[in-house]
Amino acid sequence: MTAELVESPRGDLALPLDLPPIILDLTRAWLWSFDSKNTREAYERNIRRWFAFCVETGLDPMEARKPHGDVFSRWFQETARRPPKPKTVAQVLSSVSSWYEYLHETDAIEANRFKKTKRPKIPRKHSETIALTKDEARAMVRAADADHGLSRLRTAALIRLLLQVGVRISEAVNAQIDDLGFARGYRTLRITAKGGNDLIRKLPVETTHALDTYLTERARREGVELRDLRGPLFATATGRPWDRSKAFELVRRIARQAGIESKVSPHTCRHTYASLAVEGGATMREVQEDLGHADVSTTEIYVHSRDRLERDSSQLVAAMLE
Numbered sequence: 001m002t003a004e005l006v007e008s009p010r011g012d013l014a015l016p017l018d019l020p021p022i023i024l025d026l027t028r029a030w031l032w033s034f035d036s037k038n039t040r041e042a043y044e045r046n047i048r049r050w051f052a053f054c055v056e057t058g059l060d061p062m063e064a065r066k067p068h069g070d071v072f073s074r075w076f077q078e079t080a081r082r083p084p085k086p087k088t089v090a091q092v093l094s095s096v097s098s099w100y101e102y103l104h105e106t107d108a109i110e111a112n113r114f115k116k117t118k119r120p121k122i123p124r125k126h127s128e129t130i131a132l133t134k135d136e137a138r139a140m141v142r143a144a145d146a147d148h149g150l151s152r153l154r155t156a157a158l159i160r161l162l163l164q165v166g167v168r169i170s171e172a173v174n175a176q177i178d179d180l181g182f183a184r185g186y187r188t189l190r191i192t193a194k195g196g197n198d199l200i201r202k203l204p205v206e207t208t209h210a211l212d213t214y215l216t217e218r219a220r221r222e223g224v225e226l227r228d229l230r231g232p233l234f235a236t237a238t239g240r241p242w243d244r245s246k247a248f249e250l251v252r253r254i255a256r257q258a259g260i261e262s263k264v265s266p267h268t269c270r271h272t273y274a275s276l277a278v279e280g281g282a283t284m285r286e287v288q289e290d291l292g293h294a295d296v297s298t299t300e301i302y303v304h305s306r307d308r309l310e311r312d313s314s315q316l317v318a319a320m321l322e
Contacts, residue, residue, distance in 0.1 A: 019051060022108075023061060030102040036194060038170050046095035049076060062109060064100070069093065069117030086120035093119050129267050131275040131302070136260050137163050140269075143258035153214035154234060158247060159254055160207045162266055166273030166291055167191055167201065169251070169266035173242050175233040177215065189233075193292035201290070274302035 019027070027047060031040045053072045054061050073093060077084055084092075100112040132140070144159035161172055171191040179190040183200065187208045193199045203211070211233075219229040222239070234242040248266055255264035270291065277287045288299040 026103060026106065026108055027099065029106075030099055033102065039194075042091075043095045043098065046092045047099055049092060050096045050099075062103075065113045066116045069096070069114045072096075073117060073119075090119045093117055129265070129271050130262065131271040132260070132264070132268060134276060134279070136258070137272050137276065139258035139260065140254055140264075143254050147254065147257070150237065153210075153217050154242075155250060155254065157207075157210040157214040158234060158250065159269075160210045161189075161203075162251065162269035163272060164204050164207045165189070165201055166270050166277075168193075168270060169244055169247055172266075173232070173234055173244050173247050177229055177231060177233055179233065180211070197292065199292045271302050274299060278303050 031044055031047075034040050034043065050072060051061065053059070053075055054064075057071075059068060073089060076092060077089060097112065097115045097117065100109065100114040103109045104112045140159055141163060144156045147155040158172060161167060162169065167189075171193065175189060175191055181188045181190065181200075183202075187203045189201050189203055191199050191201060215229060216226055218235070219226040222229065231239055232241040234247070236242055251266050251269065252264060255268075274287050274291060277290065278284065282290075284296055284299055284303070287303070288296045291299060291302075293299045
């Protein structure tokens with residue numbers, strides 16, 4: 001497959017040039033049918049894997065059948081630099097099936113013969129993300145508050161927003177200052193959740209204080225009044241939107257500074273919010289609405305994984321064998 005690429009109109013998607021024009025056009029249309037930029041980028045990565053397989057095997061993508069999908073699944077697992085997790089394999093296959101479903105809906109093919117490709121079984125309540133304990137979450141907040149450098153106030157505000165409000169990292173870095181507001185005496189933040197739906201979240205006093213402190217200092221540096229400050233809620237030193245990957249790296253660094261040995265990601269903070277909310281007395285329905293989950297079963301996955309290690313019976317059995 002050639003390295004030369006064709007970019008989409010907005011420049012943030014790229015597809016191999018050696019694809020037939022009809023496939024390029026259909027793929028662009030399929031990708032742009034999704035509202036979320038993150039979804040488009042994830043689906044693009046996955047469909048590129050499928051196209052690479054087709055080129056390597058000489059398969060015409062328009063002629064693919066279920067057996068081709070089964071072989072692709074094995075090919076993907078065996079050619080990856082590291083063995084992919086079952087959930088990753090399932091997501092790749094789901095992306096390719098979505099592409100074929102779009103082709104079927106647009107009458108480009110007669111049927112989606114890919115959808116019956118065998119996929120790894122993922123337990124309904126399984127999650128590899130384990131929430132932090134209350135003490136670990138407190139340690140992260142303290143580490144963020146004690147961070148150094150010119151960006152320390154931004155760090156403190158972001159970590160509190162992730163842990164105390166439970167927003168996704170993409171929702172945080174995509175938020176604008178104008179998304180801050182007031183309702184019924186509460187400070188609020190409007191976020192754009194998955195599916196493009198707006199969600200109004202109430203900000204705790206502690207989160208509000210951290211955000212106000214950060215924005216006040218930012219306005220001072222830019223030489224404007226706080227009320228006149230515009231742009232991303234979290235910005236770089238030059239006022240540009242903060243890169244999601246940089247924010248991701250920051251979360252991991254603060255976790256290390258907090259002395260947390262396990263791997264921590266922004267999604268860990270979201271799981272932690274859900275588990276601590278339930279521990280504090282919130283209902284599953286309330287947490288579901290907080291996180292913008294369409295189905296409460298997704299919220300249950302977050303909470304179910306909270307004390308999985310503590311519930312493990314291995315120590316009981318080991319004690320019986322001593």
